[in-house]
Amino acid sequence: MDFTQFNDAERKHLQRMMEQKQMSDFFKMYNTIVDRCFNDCINDFTSKAISSKEASESCVSKCMDKFMKHAERVNQRYAEVGAEMMGGPK
Amino acid sequence: MSFFMNSSANQTVNMQNMAMAEQELDMFTDLFNRIVSSCHEKCIPKTYIEGDLNKGEAVCIDRCVAKFLEVNKSVGAKLQQISGAGPNA
Numbered sequence: 206m207d208f209t210q211f212n213d214a215e216r217k218h219l220q221r222m223m224e225q226k227q228m229s230d231f232f233k234m235y236n237t238i239v240d241r242c243f244n245d246c247i248n249d250f251t252s253k254a255i256s257s258k259e260a261s262e263s264c265v266s267k268c269m270d271k272f273m274k275h276a277e278r279v280n281q282r283y284a285e286v287g288a289e290m291m292g293g294p295k
Numbered sequence: 296m297s298f299f300m301n302s303s304a305n306q307t308v309n310m311q312n313m314a315m316a317e318q319e320l321d322m323f324t325d326l327f328n329r330i331v332s333s334c335h336e337k338c339i340p341k342t343y344i345e346g347d348l349n350k351g352e353a354v355c356i357d358r359c360v361a362k363f364l365e366v367n368k369s370v371g372a373k374l375q376q377i378s379g380a381g382p383n384a
Contacts, residue, residue, distance in 0.1 A: 212306045213306055214307070215313065219316055222317060226321075230324060237332065241335065245341045268343045270346030271343060271345075271347070271348065272335065272339075274346075275334070275338075275352075275356060278357070279360055282357055283360060286364055
């Protein structure tokens with residue numbers, strides 16, 4: 206977003222707003238990962254505890270790692286397109 | 296019109312512009328989240344053999360993001376065309 210059109214007070218206002226949003230964005234991502242990795246990895250309800258096959262050794266931890274890397278890569282591509290749109294044709 | 300005064304800079308904050316900026320920010324965040332979710336669905340298999348992205352997945356993500364944005368753009372253009380055709384012509 207182009208911030209040069211705003212004065213200092215407005216920039217400060219936006220800064221505060223973005224900080225507040227960061228928190229809710231974080232929780233949103235947290236929940237997305239839990240959702241995704243629970244649904245993809247946990248399918249066996251013959252015991253109460255998460256088995257080692259489901260958990261750290263295997264699925265859930267790999268799923269978390271992969272999700273973070275996935276989001277990071279999407280972010281890179283997304284930022285590239287954003288930069289292109291800002292600096293390219295205009 | 297603007298009643299919000301910043302004490303330090305003594306500049307007025309245009310609330311209407313702030314609301315528009317917020318809306319725009321929310322839109323981009325939402326778009327990003329939807330891309331992450333769609334492309335994860337389409338590119339990452341549910342069997343987690345490794346924690347890293349392999350070559351195929353990485354390429355898939357790159358293409359998926361590009362295509363998602365392209366669809367986003369063409370829908371935008373189409374909607375603009377429809378809404379523009381209404382009041383003008």
